[in-house]
Amino acid sequence: MAHRVFPREEYLLKGHVACPGCGAAVMLRHVLKALGPNTYLVIPACCTSVIAGPHPRSAFRVPVLHIAFAASAAAASGMIEALEKLGKPANVVVWAGDGGTVDIGLQALSGAAERGHNIIYICYDNEAYMNTGIQKSGSTPHGAWTTTTPSGNPGFKKDLPGIMVSHRVPYVATLSPAYPNDTFAKLRKAASMRGGLKYLHALTPCPPGWRYDPSLTIELSRLAVETGMWVLYEVENGVFRLTGPSRALLEKGKRKPVAEYLKLQGRFRHLSPEDVERIQRMVDENWERIAEMLKEGGEHSSEQG
């Protein structure tokens, strides 16, 4: 069983300074357990710059390069090339927030993906600039309150995993802190793959930013998946596959209503029933696209077979 192989060793130590209920801290703990000690983290400006704890201490039992906001994918590119040249093979992992990935870090990420460095890039997506106090990012969902979208975000969340699939990187996957075995399997796969950048995107709830009780982080993470608002999948060498509980959610009847996810969060409190209905339609349409993609993928596979 999967949980038996989950290592007991901790690489994110007690004493880190994440907020209570921080989804990113839960996710990072799982990620580091999967990758082990021969792992270098590259962290741009984000909540984890602070979570690490102040100099001269660090809550990480792996080496960490803190780097400027837009620079993480480029710094990781240089680091992996240096380690390869110096004969010290290791995992080089960018751990960046959504702002550092979908906004200011996107150019460097795109460049690193195109060049094909053997790095793992993980975006922990709490759907706004949380470290600076909840400002809208390019990953903030439609309708969500932030301090810079006081009436709700008029825009739509960027599909960064989709953008990375378009770069034809060998591996793209989504993660959730509610499903550690799914996380573990995907990280192990990413670490074993060569020949390019591996991109993983985790939805990590943020109690102060999303306005919910810190005890609900895992429940909310699970609801994001069960309502179909967050889809667990992987795209391995171009082939799309649903993973974990998302495999069973293709039929609309199997999915919980999005209202169950939205109503627990203060950032969606102002939404009208019509707004919720619109978000439900967007989610359903996304699943229709997934169903079509799987059908095409299946046909594609059978042609090849």
Added chain:
Amino acid sequence: MKLLLTGNYAAAYAVRDAQPDVISAYPITPQTPIIEKLAEFIDSGELKAKFVRVESEHSAMAALIGAASVGARTYTATSSQGLLYMYEVVWWAAGARLPIVMGLVTRALGPPWNIWSDHADFFTVRSSGWTMLFASSAQEVYDLTLIAYCVAEHRDVLLPALVAWDAFEVSHTYEPVELVEDATRLLPPKGAWAPPLAAEDPASLGNLAYPEEYAETRRLMVEAVRRVPLVFAEAAGRLRELTGRDYSRGYECYRCEDAETVFIAMGSVYGEVRSAVDALRARGVPVGALKVWLYRPFPYEGVARVLDGKKMAIVLSRTTSLGAMGPLATDVATALALKGCSVKLVEFSAGVGGVDVTEDDVVAMYKAALEREGGTYFWRGR
């Protein structure tokens, strides 16, 4: 071995001889021939380095920060807008105490677009902690690039270093350049410094520091920068033993001893300044010239010693410093003030944006300076 090389190719040969592990760069005129030549060296196997062809200068410096943090010897080169685009991580490299070496082919900042030389880009990083060297010929580009590695990687320093030279007058002009036969006799051995990051001994580089801890990291940088002149002189001394060429003081004096007026300059204009000194001397005018190689840390003591007792110092600044005296002239003024010297100081903004400055211009500047008050003047030519 003597080769006919442009300033840019001289840089590439110095980098080949230093054998960095990782090179990362982004094209920009007039820097581009450096990285083209380096790509050729890597292709032919003469240089065994990884070349990260990044999508921007910001990423070029970031890639080198990543590479140097685990112990790689590194190189990049840029110009003008490229340096400004890279600016944030230029400071990061210094704060992280990484011995990155960079070539800077000085070029004017836009708008309007201009690809010719101007030192505005160079001066923007003067307080960042980088050791800053200025070359005025292809030979100096080669020599100072090798010295830059010696200074940057010295364990008493561990700060990045850059070597600058003028667009076109140096970058694209062929001159004979004598190479060092065996650069390993000059350079520190690879791996002589301990990189901050290693999986076997986990540490964090650059995490949040509260005011006292932050201030302490800056104080340590101040101490390291103070050690640069000695380390520079040691490295220059080794080069002198190998080649006879001497950079050890960080500046060159020409006919200064009995001079009443001294011209101070950096870069390619210095050749014209020397010719002007000879022309004025032939007419019995006691003038000399001082060329700065080591711009940061600035050799206050040495410059003041040269200028002490002179009547006038004329600084040729290849840039416009808007709202204040230019950085080089300000540094000279500081050197004079610290020593309590009373010397008339005249600065000419000359050669801005690639405007040609000739021997006749320099002679005319001398005459103009005699007639004017101390201060900064824009040189529009004769």
